Amino acid sequence: MTIQPATAPFRCLRQISPLTRICISRALSTTAPRCRQTPSHLTVPKDRVPDYPYGRFETYKQRNSGLYGRAKIRFGNVVAAKYKNKSRTSWLPNRHTKRLWSPSLNAFIRTRMTASVLHTIDRLGGIDEYLLGSKAKRIKELGPAGWALRWKIMQTPAVQARFARERAALGLPPKETDGVVAEEDAFPVELASEGLSSEAVLDEVDAMLERDEEFVIGEPYAEDNSQGSQDAAQKPV
Structure with a gap:
């Protein structure tokens, strides 16, 4: 009975050259890896955005970088069916990363959001309508990221013209333009x-x-x- 060697033969331990490593990592492709779009709220200048009236979230801080609505981490117990033993567990919100078209910006807005917020956006007719909501409940749902996106949309000419039409319909005088008031x-x-x-x-x-x-x-x-x-x-x- 022959004893098998403890180590593999030398022919099985070939050294992988750097070029081979590159070929393995990028097999059947000569193009550069695609760069993903930066989340849209990170492209807003922080020094120009007004302070968020409700401050940053101190619990479940992922809400500070996306549209999470009122979603939070839920905690509870899993009870065994046979012996009724309890095991502590938690449930994360149903969150996704989406790219939604913004007519006012004429570009895509990429951010992380929950399924409930996505349903609300579909019901309102677009992410612009969701971000421009003026009720206190909507402002609380936006969070710092949504607040920055709201400010970015409000600076566009399309939204400025929309606000001007609404002020004219209410009989209000025109708003200041670029900080200069009419004489x-x-x-x-x-x-x-x-x-x-x-x-x-x-x-x-x-x-x-x-x-x-x-x-x-x-x-x-x-x-x-x-x-x-x-x-x-x-x-x-």
């Missing part, structure tokens, strides 16, 4: 007709503050004179 909205027409400028009015207000003078709204002297004239007209002769 007729910034300065009263009555003062402008008298030849006054905003700088002159501000200087006069500062001078009144230094002299501790009172600000009188309206024309009390004219009201007193008109009241006196009415009393004189009503007084019997």
Whole structure:
């Protein structure tokens, strides 16, 4: 009876060259690996986005980087059918990574979301409608990532034109454009007709503050004179 060697023969221990390793890792392909799209909320400049009013989530922190709605990790017990033994377990939300088309951005939005949020987006008619929801419940569901995407969508010309139409339908004046207010909205027409400028009015207000003078709204002297004239007209002769 022959004893088998403890080690494999030398012909089975061939050294794999670096070129062979590259061929094995990229078999039947000469193209570079495809780069995946960066999550859209990471492309928003953080220094320009307003602070999220509800702050970051301290539990299940994955919600800070996706659209998770109200989903959280659930904890409970698995009870054996025969002996009724309990085993502690947990259930993660049904989350997926999706690329949804945004008409306002004219691009895809890639982010991680739960199945319930995806159903809500389908029911509303698109991710833009979901992100632009104005109720407090929707703002709480967005989280920091959804808040950044909401700000990014609101800066697009399509959404700005939509807001302008809604303000016009409600009878509201046009909103400021790039931080510059129209001259007729910034300065009263009555003062402008008298030849006054905003700088002159501000200087006069500062001078009144230094002299501790009172600000009188309206024309009390004219009201007193008109009241006196009415009393004189009503007084019997």
